[in-house]
Amino acid sequence: QQQVKQSPQSLIVQKGGISIINCAYENTAFDYFPWYQQFPGKGPALLIAIRPDVSEKKEGRFTISFNKSAKQFSLHIMDSQPGDSATYFCAATFYSGTYKYIFGTGTRLKVLA
């Protein structure tokens, strides 16, 4: 199954709070799990990524938690800021002649000042 299911569709968080976005997948051939951040009027840009041989990756306020047995991964944004307000996409890649990217449906995050 070449899908990545993402939730929630939208999220409102107070400044300083924790934002959590979840993704789930079925295909065990997925081998790279990036998160992309998209601001209005811009293309998505890589935020942080993880490979399935680690359970967590942290970069500043952004952390990916990865649960291989449950086929789930999540993005945690600590101390959320109004500047984090954007749309976030989880993704997964797999090899089929070349590496293809499968994206989740996106989460629109709004951080209130």
Add this chain to the structure above:
Amino acid sequence: DVKVTQSSRYLVKRTGEKVFLECVQDMDHENMFWYRQDPGLGLRLIYFSYDVKMKEKGDIPEGYSVSREKKERFSLILESASTNQTSMYLCASSLLGQGGTEAFFGQGTRLTVV
């Protein structure tokens, strides 16, 4: 600074017109992709290419074709535009690497078909 450049930010075309969306990358990437972005549906893959003159269908290729005559350029063609092709179109490129590599996106082309 690496770049994926899409030729137009906004386009308005009439139903039935042939539409060309152009994308150029300056990173010498083997892979190039065209996605369509619609609210609630995320990014859906239309076509991709991993080499010059090579193309593969993605998940929603109907009504579209592509051309890759040079490594740096990947064009999306709407043979006969229809109103249901009104959308945001995103081009991306990536290295042909093992284990997945970062995809770089252009700024998008918002196409309106009237």
